[in-house]
Every structure is written in C-alpha cells, then in structure tokens.
Amino acid sequence: MLQQTQVDTVIPYFERFIRAFPDVPALAAADQQAVLKLWEGLGYYSRARNLHKTAQLLVAQHDGELPGDIEALRRLPGFGPYTTAAVGSIAFGYPVPVVDGNVLRVFCRFWGIATDIRQPRLRTELQTRLTPFIAAAPPSAFNQAMMEVGALVCRPQAPRCNACPLQADCVAFQTGRTAELPVKSARKPVPHHQIVAGIVWKDEKFLLARRRQDQMLGGLWVFPGGKSKPGEAPATTLRREVxxxxxxxxxxxxxxxxxxxxxxxxxxxxxxYRCEWRSGEAKALTSDEVRWVSLQEIGTYPLPKANHKVLEAVRDYERMQGNAG
DNA sequence: AAGACGGGGTG
DNA sequence: CACCCAGTCTT
Known part of the structure; x- marks a missing residue:
C-alpha cells in the first residue's frame, strides 16, 4: 500500500484491510473482488492484484510464510527493489539499503548528486553507495531512519536543515543548493480525453463491465463507454462503443x-448518459465479464473513482424519480 | 531506459 | 495549477 502512497493516506485502508484479511491464508482464500473492494480509491490496483497473487503463491509453495532469502523475495509479484530491501532488512535483518523517494532526495542532497532522479540507474547506484554504511547499524533501524529523515527533515520544500543530523557533511547544505537538489526533469504535458459512458438500464438494472486484468484499472467494474473522436456527437460515440x-x-x-x-x-x-437497452444479449467482447446490476447490489463491486462520482449522480437522480433505488 | 499505472495531500 | 508520495511491471 505504501508504494507511491503517503502513510497518512494508507493508514485507514491498512486498518480495514488487515481486519478483513488478518493473515496470508485469509487473503489467499479471498475473492479478488473483495480484495479490490478494500483497495478501492487507493489506486495503482496492480498492487492489490499482486499482493493477492503473492498470498496465494505463498500458501501454495511456502507454507503460507514469506521466504527468508532476498532472491526468493524478489521473485514474488509486487516485490521490486524497494519492497525486497524493506522486507529483507526489517523482517529478516539483511543489510540491504532501501532507496525510496525520500532516500533518493536525502542522498542527492547529501552527496551533491545532480543526476535527474527520473533516471532508473540512479536508484541502483545509490543502493550500491549506501551498502557500506548499513553494516554499521541494525539494517532495520538504518533504513527506517533514512526514510524518516527524508519524510520529516529533508523535505522536498523547505527542508529543516537546522534539525538535520546529516547537516555537517551535507554537500547541498554546505554549498547552499538544497533548493536545486535533487534535479528532476519536467514531466511531459498530459493529453485530455473526452470520454462518454452509458448507464444502460434494462428491467431496473444497469450494465457493468469488469476490466481485463492487464488493462488499466484491471479487475474493476466500469460503465461501458469509450473515447470520443474529434467532433463526434456523444450519442454516436456511445452507441458505437457500447x-x-x-x-x-x-x-x-x-x-x-x-x-x-x-x-x-x-x-x-x-x-x-442515461441509456436504455434496445436489443441484443450482453457479451464481454472486450472485458472479462459483463453483468446487469441493481443500485442495491452495486455496493460490493469495486469501481474506479471517476465511476464512483458518476454513480452518485445516478443515485441522486433515480432516487428523485422514485426509480429502482 | 522509458512509459504506464491512481489517487490524495500540499503549497 | 504543480509537485510529491515507504515503486513495480512491461516494453
């Protein structure tokens, strides 16, 4: 959960998740739908799919326990360089430094490194450079201390250098470049798409499609629809896409x-758009499954944020009309 | 080595 | 608005 997500955001999700799935076998036994429902709104849903997959793999191959060596950890779905180092050091005591966004910033400043932090090689370089130092402390404490310094002291804006234990040897501080480091290249401008979705009613139920596992938002349920072509009327797009x-x-x-x-x-x-079924039998032509769902049943279906906003509007309108909800 | 991959918090 | 977040996976 903590991959690319701030601790304060994660905490309520973590509490609910761990209450529902207190251990690995419980998670492994759950339906993916239930797992995604508890992840709903947290984003980066591949994390949930991988965590679930890993739980099932651990039950099937490792007696429900994490393997105790670094290479085996690294092979688990969702275990990249960071998570492998974090679990390896904190759970098993291996002297492997973690390099997260905080550590990256701290040591670009500390060592005066001006490499663009978007460069993937910088992460491995820093892990190599940090390895000699982690031997001097309990790995768990070392790693958590470095991340904590980044989060609380060596902050992106307005770092609190006067409270920093690394100040005396920090190149950025000595040379007055804490504002210029780390270097991060500008992100490319993002395109803006017009999307239309249909709430297609038939007998008090509407149609949902479960997105394929390898797609964006994979495993989540969405209202059918798609991207408008330039100048295309919304109703035309919608009829074509649906x-x-x-x-x-x-x-x-x-x-x-x-x-x-x-x-x-x-x-x-x-x-x-509010739509009505005219003809045909619903088929999962580009999704994993399609299903007719009522407003009463939708509570157990994981939806992405944008579809949740739509659902609220649908609820409001249909309630007002005294329809189906 | 790049992109793709969500959503929320902050200034 | 922009930037950031206890990154990972696929090309």
Whole structure:
C-alpha cells in the first residue's frame, strides 16, 4: 500500500484491510473482488492484484510464510527493489539499503548528486553507495531512519536543515543548493480525453463491465463507454462503443453528469448518459465479464473513482424519480 | 531506459 | 495549477 502512497493516506485502508484479511491464508482464500473492494480509491490496483497473487503463491509453495532469502523475495509479484530491501532488512535483518523517494532526495542532497532522479540507474547506484554504511547499524533501524529523515527533515520544500543530523557533511547544505537538489526533469504535458459512458438500464438494472486484468484499472467494474473522436456527437460515440464492447443496441438519453478526473498520464472529462437497452444479449467482447446490476447490489463491486462520482449522480437522480433505488 | 499505472495531500 | 508520495511491471 505504501508504494507511491503517503502513510497518512494508507493508514485507514491498512486498518480495514488487515481486519478483513488478518493473515496470508485469509487473503489467499479471498475473492479478488473483495480484495479490490478494500483497495478501492487507493489506486495503482496492480498492487492489490499482486499482493493477492503473492498470498496465494505463498500458501501454495511456502507454507503460507514469506521466504527468508532476498532472491526468493524478489521473485514474488509486487516485490521490486524497494519492497525486497524493506522486507529483507526489517523482517529478516539483511543489510540491504532501501532507496525510496525520500532516500533518493536525502542522498542527492547529501552527496551533491545532480543526476535527474527520473533516471532508473540512479536508484541502483545509490543502493550500491549506501551498502557500506548499513553494516554499521541494525539494517532495520538504518533504513527506517533514512526514510524518516527524508519524510520529516529533508523535505522536498523547505527542508529543516537546522534539525538535520546529516547537516555537517551535507554537500547541498554546505554549498547552499538544497533548493536545486535533487534535479528532476519536467514531466511531459498530459493529453485530455473526452470520454462518454452509458448507464444502460434494462428491467431496473444497469450494465457493468469488469476490466481485463492487464488493462488499466484491471479487475474493476466500469460503465461501458469509450473515447470520443474529434467532433463526434456523444450519442454516436456511445452507441458505437457500447455495441463494440457489449454487443448491445441502446437508446441514448440525457446526461446524468459530467466528471473531471486526472490520471497519472492523461486527464478525462467523463460524461455519463442515461441509456436504455434496445436489443441484443450482453457479451464481454472486450472485458472479462459483463453483468446487469441493481443500485442495491452495486455496493460490493469495486469501481474506479471517476465511476464512483458518476454513480452518485445516478443515485441522486433515480432516487428523485422514485426509480429502482 | 522509458512509459504506464491512481489517487490524495500540499503549497 | 504543480509537485510529491515507504515503486513495480512491461516494453
């Protein structure tokens, strides 16, 4: 959960998650839907899919326990360089330094390194350079101390150098370059897409599609729809996309709402239309599964944030009309 | 070595 | 708005 997500954001998710799945066998036995539901809103859903996969793998191959050597840890789904080092050092005491976003910043400043921190090789270089030092302390304490210094003292903006235990030997501090280091190249501008989604009603239920595992938002349920072509009328897009993805013919009604949402590498304006089924049997043509769901049943389905915003508008309207909810 | 991959918190 | 976050996986 802590991969690319701040501790304060994670805490409530962690509490709920660990209450539902107190140990590895409990997680392994759960349905992916239930796991994703507890991850809903946290983002980077591959973390949840990998954690679940790893739990099942541990039960099947390692008696439900984590393997105790670094190479075996590294092979587990979701265990990259950081998590392998964190678990290896904190759980098993191996002297392997962790390099997270905090450590990267601390030592770019400390050693005056001006390499773009987007460069992947910088992480391995720092891990190598830190290895001689970790032997001087309990690895668990060393790693957590370095991350903590980054989070609380050597902050991105306005670092608290006067409270820093590394100040005396810090190149950035000595040379007055704490504001210039670390160096980070500008991110490319993100495209903005117009998306239309259909809430397709049939007999008090609407259609949801479960996105394929290897897609963005894989395993989550979404309203069918897709990207508008330039200048294309929304109803045209929607009829085309819904037919291509589910095989249904629909009647497009009015928009329930418009939602702005930002992802890591693009932005969307999502317009959600009330639609009615006309003909055809729903098929999972581009998804793993399609299902007719009522407003009463939807609570157990994990949805991405943008679809949740849509759902609220749907609820409000249908409640007002005294329909199906 | 690049991109893809979510969402929230902060100034 | 922009930047950041206890990164990982696929090309």
């Amino acid at each position: 037919h291509a993805k589910t095989g249904l013919r629909i009647r497009v009604g009015f928009p329930y709402c418009r939602v702005e949402h930002g992802y890591t590498h693009f932005k969307i304006t999502l317009t959600a």
